[in-house]
Amino acid sequence: MPDRKPPLYATHEEYGAKFTPFGGWAMPVEFDSISEEHTAVRESVGIFDVSHMGEIEVSGPDAAALLQGLATNDVESLSIGRAQYSMITNEEGTILDDTVIYRLAEEEFLFIPNAGHDEEMETRWVEHREEWGLECEVENVTEEWAMFAIQGPDSEDLVADVAGEELRDLGRFSITEAEIEGADCLLARTGYTGEDGFEALVPWDSAEHVWEEFDCQPCGLGARDTLRIEAGFLLSGQDFDPEENPRNPYEARVSFAVDLDAGGSEGFVGRDALARVEEDGPEELFVGLRLLERGVPRHGYEIVADGETVGEVTSGTMSPTLGEPIGLGYIPTEYADEGTEVGVRIRGSDKRARIESPGFLGDR
């Protein structure tokens, strides 16, 4: 198991959770059963320990300028107390990571790199601050904050009960301070499940007693994965990866997180490359796949059409909500229309699959 452990490692171990290495962390993958945990989130509420997610604080007079130079969305337009999904791209427009940026005060931001990306992002921010001669602090606070996700249709009731009735009014993609049992936490109305939900940043040393305040189904990374696949959300390092599977935001269908006008004439790193992709159109697209035969699509399986390999599955599972095998992957745009039939090669045999847009929950 890797070195980095969440503050609740011993608590989860005592519960009987199974662990998995993920992004350099030893994280709980399953507390009871993936399908039970998954169903709790779709039908009522569950809590995830996602303390492996990074946290980087950027503060000072040029904090907004530094973030704007490195993120694809319009950071400067972000109001205080609001959050924004954004890509981090390189000069070629390739996604290095995806993140949520929170504006906590006029000159104070927090952003959430994926597990194992915190040090790389900290370095990237510091190097560009020096290169651009900007005045701000960049601090990697990943091991000062535990992070919990409280997700599901009943999450509002639970959070209101634990953290205060005023949390009911917290809007989607908003963040606020909240005291939970004496601990100064940050609560945001964000998530990665396709359900209503909250994410709580909790001081590392208060993690245990705050966790225990939330009386609901504990959920592991297994259910987090099946939930986000059903919702069609990207997983960094799997559905895109600068080395293994370089993708730009247009291919990955997250162009809503790109604002080519952001940052004025200077723009952001990757802007010019992305402007060309936007003009020419992407050559491949991220799609949903619904298997029409028995089998389970998995990461790395080939997608075939007209007798040839045309793409690859990047994520897949048996959907606990739909009871059907579903997957995500990339294929050339000519095959990407909804309803197109392709094959997924499973142990040498091609299983029929239908292309859909990513996000399978519309018809549940």
Add this chain to the structure above:
Amino acid sequence: MSFETPDDLYYLESHEWIDPSTGKVGITEFAQDELGDVVFVELPEESEELSQEDEFGVIESIKAVSDLYSPASGTVTAVNETLFDQPELVNDDPFGDGWMLELEFDEGDLDALLSAEEYRDQIE
């Protein structure tokens, strides 16, 4: 946690069991717990010939894909096709309704398998 390991069965290190009185084959309670929610099972056709420790199929849970190995050489005389629609039976009743195959097998092959006691030592 302690898992059921019926004394009258024989076991492979890879967690398959065979019932010497019926020739039924399946996976152990320990194995289904390690896999988690079983969502897919691929099994051979009836009358297929298997050798001891041959791969006879594939089992998939939400999180993992595993090969299945035959505890003995022999001919497949029945396949539990109910598992195609209800793979969760492997979780619910691994030594009962979650059986996978029935084999007409070579008794001599049992010598190479683990007894329940030996298998318990392996998983503890």
